[in-house]
Amino acid sequence: xxxxxxxxxxxxxxxxxxxxxxxxxxxxxxxxxxxxxxxxxxxxxxxxxxxxxxxxxxxxxxxxxxxxxxxxxxxxxxxxxxxxxxxxxxxxxxxxxxxxxxxxxxxxxxxxxxxxxxxxxxxxxxxxxxxxxxxxxxxxxxxxxxxxxxxxxxxxxxx
Amino acid sequence: xxxxxxxxxxxxxxxxxxxxxxxxxxxxxxxxxxxxxxxxxxxxxxxxxxxxxxxxxxxxxxxxxxxxxxxxxxxxxxxxxxxxxxxxxxxxxxxxxxxxxxxxxxxxxxxxxxxxxxxxxxxxxxxxxxxxxxxxxxxxxxxxxxxxxxxxxxxxxxx
Numbered sequence: 001x002x003x004x005x006x007x008x009x010x011x012x013x014x015x016x017x018x019x020x021x022x023x024x025x026x027x028x029x030x031x032x033x034x035x036x037x038x039x040x041x042x043x044x045x046x047x048x049x050x051x052x053x054x055x056x057x058x059x060x061x062x063x064x065x066x067x068x069x070x071x072x073x074x075x076x077x078x079x080x081x082x083x084x085x086x087x088x089x090x091x092x093x094x095x096x097x098x099x100x101x102x103x104x105x106x107x108x109x110x111x112x113x114x115x116x117x118x119x120x121x122x123x124x125x126x127x128x129x130x131x132x133x134x135x136x137x138x139x140x141x142x143x144x145x146x147x148x149x150x151x152x153x154x155x156x157x158x159x
Numbered sequence: 160x161x162x163x164x165x166x167x168x169x170x171x172x173x174x175x176x177x178x179x180x181x182x183x184x185x186x187x188x189x190x191x192x193x194x195x196x197x198x199x200x201x202x203x204x205x206x207x208x209x210x211x212x213x214x215x216x217x218x219x220x221x222x223x224x225x226x227x228x229x230x231x232x233x234x235x236x237x238x239x240x241x242x243x244x245x246x247x248x249x250x251x252x253x254x255x256x257x258x259x260x261x262x263x264x265x266x267x268x269x270x271x272x273x274x275x276x277x278x279x280x281x282x283x284x285x286x287x288x289x290x291x292x293x294x295x296x297x298x299x300x301x302x303x304x305x306x307x308x309x310x311x312x313x314x315x316x317x318x
Contacts, residue, residue: 031312148304
């Protein structure tokens with residue numbers, strides 16, 4: 001992108017093809033994320049899970065009986081933001097709220113059989129979307145990218 | 160993160176410390192971006208520019224007389240989403256709308272002197288935020304990360 005727009009405008013300085021933004025990791029992270037996010041939605045379809053709902057269900061399956069507070073913390077979002085996600089998963093019968101023995105104030109999130117089946121199908125579609133979208137990256141490049149992104153994510157402990 | 164939450168919950172399976180999400184590039188991109196975005200806001204302060212406004216001003220300075228349509232395309236956002244950003248920059252007297260010779264239907268965006276000064280100060284603060292946030296990454300790691308993110312961004316041409 002950018003280049004196409006530039007070609008249409010005659011009075012622009014084309015001596016450099018990059019702004020200051022191109023050297024910023026934050027800007028490039030955002031732009032790359034937008035590409036992936038748009039392709040995710042396209043791949044999963046209008047009736048497919050959103051990335052947030054998919055992430056929440058994944059963690060509920062990985063950690064059955066997780067509480068909403070724990071799930072919000074794991075996802076790095078506010079507990080208030082999680083409510084709509086859990087409501088959606090419960091409405092679709094992918095999750096149930098269950099009592100927590102010894103603590104009547106909180107409820108645990110338990111995936112249903114239908115939730116597990118929907119998750120398996122969605123995970124397959126998500127992996128196919130990433131395989132296709134990143135087909136021009138080698139396995140080594142993907143591993144390097146994941147390792148560097150996780151290095152940034154180490155800051156999550158501080159946040 | 161995650162680990163802290165896990166320690167509080169006794170009935171979780173701790174044999175693996177990762178869900179399926181950890182292998183997905185999209186999920187890691189999002190999580191890393193959130194870390195950077197939160198630190199950006201913290202570094203720039205309540206009255207500082209948002210990342211979007213900063214990006215828009217950067218491109219207006221890099222490409223003076225750019226039109227709103229071109230700017231939206233460059234930023235990868237809808238033209239409608241750009242209006243609020245340009246309005247904010249105009250209200251702060253960082254940008255002016257100017258007539259485009261030969262095309263009375265469109266207006267070009269021209270940075271003011273105050274806009275250039277505000278941009279220079281903000282760019283300095285943004286670079287300091289990235290230097291600090293990524294201080295545990297070597298120059299080579301940062302370059303590798305940027306190159307891999309730009310490889311994903313090549314898809315912008317297709318979108």
